[in-house]
Amino acid sequence: MIKNIIFDFGDVFINLDKGIIFREMERFGGTIDLTPEMAELNNMYEIGGISTEEFIARLQSQYPKASASEIKNIWNSMLLDFPEERLEFIEQLAKEDEYRLFLLSNTNALHITHVEQKMGSDRYYRFKNAFEKFYLSHEIKLRKPNTEIYQFVLDENGLKAEETFFIDDTKENTEAAEKIGINCWNIQVGKEDIVQLKPKL
Known part of the structure; x- marks a missing residue:
């Protein structure tokens, strides 16, 4: 019972639109595939292992053409x-x-x-x-x-x-x-x- x-x-x-992050990041020189590094970074952030600031900074190092606010907006755009x-x-x-x-x-x-x-x-x-x-x-x-x-x-x-x-x-x-x-x-x-x-x- x-x-x-x-x-x-x-x-x-x-x-959710889980794929939008990768489609959007492609515009900033990223890949449309989930790389092992990206998966590890996401998992670390999801268990509070890194701060929001560090998470955005590390994404910026992978997508240098994107500003911090652009990354934030893209990251949140999956929420419908x-x-x-x-x-x-x-x-x-x-x-x-x-x-x-x-x-x-x-x-x-x-x-x-x-x-x-x-x-x-x-x-x-x-x-x-x-x-x-x-x-x-x-x-x-x-x-x-x-x-x-x-x-x-x-x-x-x-x-x-x-x-x-x-x-x-x-x-x-x-x-x-x-x-x-x-x-x-x-x-x-x-x-x-x-x-x-x-x-x-």
């Missing part, structure tokens, strides 16, 4: 809209009080600040307040798909894996959670929507 639900954020609630029906859905789920609700997101300081500005503080806090806990990778110094992050959420909240359901758009992340016994839904972006959750539980 499912008692707890852990939700991803990007492409589950807020729509947050449909109202998804916000209403999670608020209603919280109101029903049938499940303990948690958010678990790989994110970074630049993105979460931009999300709040883009959504507006009122909508952002309506969303945040629907969850018992709001776990952001750069704050807890762990990121998906490392199994430690799932164990951390289970342990901190006294949750049993078999009573927990996790939703994420990245297969690598759901596969990692399944390894420790968590039930998962690898949501297919563009084909499925979080508002269709109930029949999956």
Whole structure:
């Protein structure tokens, strides 16, 4: 029996354009492919291992034609809209009080600040307040798909894996959670929507 639900954020609630960063960076002499160096830099930033200033400076060294503000704008441009029906859905789920609700997101300081500005503080806090806990990778110094992050959420909240359901758009992340016994839904972006959750539980 499912008692707890852990939700991803990007492409589950807020729509993303993950490829825009590379398309835009190409204009500044970058590559459209995710290089190992870029992946490592992103991962480090997502666990709060480097500051925003250092992150931008290191990107600038790779894309010297881009200013710091251009890099910031490009980095945030992947964050698109947050449909109202998804916000209403999670608020209603919280109101029903049938499940303990948690958010678990790989994110970074630049993105979460931009999300709040883009959504507006009122909508952002309506969303945040629907969850018992709001776990952001750069704050807890762990990121998906490392199994430690799932164990951390289970342990901190006294949750049993078999009573927990996790939703994420990245297969690598759901596969990692399944390894420790968590039930998962690898949501297919563009084909499925979080508002269709109930029949999956």
